[in-house]
Amino acid sequence: MARIPLLFALSAALTLSETTFAQTGFVPENKAALAARRWRGQHERAIVDEFLGLLSIPNIAGDRANIQRNAETIAKMMGQRGVPARLVTVPGSNPIVFGEIKAPGATRTLVFYAHYDGQPLDPKEWATPPFTPTLRNGALERDGQTVPLPPPGTPFNPEWRVYARGAADDKAPIIAMMTALDAIRAAGLRTQSNIKFAFEGEEEAGSANLEKILAANKDLFAGDLWLMCDGPVHQTRRQLIAFGARGATRVDITVYGPRGELHSGHYGNWAPNPALLLARLLASMKDDNGRVLVEHFYDDVEPLSDLEKRAIAEAPSIDEDLMKEFWLGSTDGGAAKLTELITLPSLNIRGMASSRIGAQASNVIPSTASATMDVRLVKGMDPRRTAERVIDHVRKQGFHVVDSEPSAAVRMAHPKVAMIPRPDGIAATRTPMDLPISQEVIRTVESARGPTVKIPNMGGGLPLTSIERPLGTRTIVIPMGNHDNNQHSYNENLRLQNLWDGIELMAALLTM
Numbered sequence: 001m002a003r004i005p006l007l008f009a010l011s012a013a014l015t016l017s018e019t020t021f022a023q024t025g026f027v028p029e030n031k032a033a034l035a036a037r038r039w040r041g042q043h044e045r046a047i048v049d050e051f052l053g054l055l056s057i058p059n060i061a062g063d064r065a066n067i068q069r070n071a072e073t074i075a076k077m078m079g080q081r082g083v084p085a086r087l088v089t090v091p092g093s094n095p096i097v098f099g100e101i102k103a104p105g106a107t108r109t110l111v112f113y114a115h116y117d118g119q120p121l122d123p124k125e126w127a128t129p130p131f132t133p134t135l136r137n138g139a140l141e142r143d144g145q146t147v148p149l150p151p152p153g154t155p156f157n158p159e160w161r162v163y164a165r166g167a168a169d170d171k172a173p174i175i176a177m178m179t180a181l182d183a184i185r186a187a188g189l190r191t192q193s194n195i196k197f198a199f200e201g202e203e204e205a206g207s208a209n210l211e212k213i214l215a216a217n218k219d220l221f222a223g224d225l226w227l228m229c230d231g232p233v234h235q236t237r238r239q240l241i242a243f244g245a246r247g248a249t250r251v252d253i254t255v256y257g258p259r260g261e262l263h264s265g266h267y268g269n270w271a272p273n274p275a276l277l278l279a280r281l282l283a284s285m286k287d288d289n290g291r292v293l294v295e296h297f298y299d300d301v302e303p304l305s306d307l308e309k310r311a312i313a314e315a316p317s318i319d320e321d322l323m324k325e326f327w328l329g330s331t332d333g334g335a336a337k338l339t340e341l342i343t344l345p346s347l348n349i350r351g352m353a354s355s356r357i358g359a360q361a362s363n364v365i366p367s368t369a370s371a372t373m374d375v376r377l378v379k380g381m382d383p384r385r386t387a388e389r390v391i392d393h394v395r396k397q398g399f400h401v402v403d404s405e406p407s408a409a410v411r412m413a414h415p416k417v418a419m420i421p422r423p424d425g426i427a428a429t430r431t432p433m434d435l436p437i438s439q440e441v442i443r444t445v446e447s448a449r450g451p452t453v454k455i456p457n458m459g460g461g462l463p464l465t466s467i468e469r470p471l472g473t474r475t476i477v478i479p480m481g482n483h484d485n486n487q488h489s490y491n492e493n494l495r496l497q498n499l500w501d502g503i504e505l506m507a508a509l510l511t512m
């Protein structure tokens with residue numbers, strides 16, 4: 001049932017020639033993907049209706065009542081397809097919607113992951129209400145106008161977009177998987193592996209309970225591979241396969257000057273300035289090219305395999321376009337591409353502060369200066385050990401390091417004092433590209449979607465270790481959203497062609 005309001009564009013009605021369109025040229029050789037394309041062509045309106053229905057249920061992780069409605073709706077969608085579903089929780093968690101299809105004679109299990117919760121939002125920032133899914137005939141940023149649903153039987157223009165929280169991140173994959181199931185069955189095809197679905201309800205709230213739920217239900221969630229359907233495809237619109245994600249740890253540093261702010265005229269040249277101390281300290285951590293100078297920082301980095309290096313070399317470079325988009329006159333890392341640089345750890349200043357600036361500034365020598373840093377980790381690096389190395393670097397610059405607010409005695413006993421609370425963090429994971437199952441995923445995806453962009457790891461984080469650690473399994477990320485989907489921001493949207501592509505992708509992977 002369509003819950004979308006019929007919002008009519010004020011501009012001229014679309015002509016038939018604008019709503020009929022040429023399909024993208026690529027024809028998949030994968031039988032299931034072809035079956036999915038055929039099925040989708042015959043059922044576009046029903047697919048979109050189911051999508052809009054799911055999107056109309058608010059999905060912020062803290063909204064328990066609506067989270068439950070989402071979970072029950074998804075369980076019902078599975079049930080309608082003969083997939084027995086259940087909601088799995090631990091005390092205080094949102095449910096993971098679990099479903100299972102057993103394939104007779106199957107020798108392995110594939111687990112398909114997506115999440116149904118979305119990022120918190122402010123409805124005032126949205127052009128149309130976030131939980132009133134709205135169709136537009138293009139991207140809002142390029143003047144896309146709201147359009148009504150076409151009459152049943154009329155194809156959708158694949159460049160049209162659905163605007164709603166969760167449209168891209170991450171409800172579309174759930175619809176793609178369910179539709180792919182319909183298509184496979186209608187074509188008389190079967191799943192070859194045992195299939196499990198695990199749809200999380202608090203990913204955007206930090207997946208606080210994911211590891212606990214999996215650890216408490218190991219057999220239920222066990223699988224040879226978790227296919228993580230979350231995030232956008234490559235900016236060139238080519239299908240992306242990411243074999244891991246970076247981890248992260250956080251380092252907060254405060255350095256000290258006088259007990260309170262001092263008059264800069266009376267005490268300038270005499271009292272040390274903590275803002276300058278901090279600036280020097282931070283500057284000592286990196287060279288002009290962005291290379292981290294902390295000793296042993298790169299020691300544990302697991303080198304890339306030849307296959308991983310080749311994948312990076314073959315990935316299309318969009319760096320010049322991105323520089324224009326972000327107004328950058330230069331980049332770090334010398335001649336290295338973005339795709340390569342995200343396979344290395346990074347040390348980043350998230351923000352820094354000391355006293356007040358601009359019109360609020362006063363003539364003072366500040367009392368303290370603080371910086372919050374993040375370290376993005378790659379495979380092989382231990383979060384705590386890495387943070388310790390950064391702390392060692394601070395010591396080598398002559399600081400006495402403490403992990404809580406220093407007393408007057410400590411501050412007077414040392415020329416330079418830095419406070420760094422003991423940090424924790426999340427380790428990175430990377431599934432080797434040369435594993436037989438990795439190669440099979442690549443072949444399967446390419447048979448459905450054509451040439452792919454393969455990266456050893458994404459630059460950002462995903463809760464991969466929370467899955468791999470308790471279950472001893474592997475993870476591979478196969479996203480389907482458009483890159484310009486406004487994920488995590490207002491006016492989140494999904495381009496319909498990405499949903500169509502995602503259905504074909506899922507059909508191929510479900511029959512792998």
Ligand SMILES: [Zn+2]
Pocket residue numbers: 115169170203230231
């Ligand atoms: Zn997501």
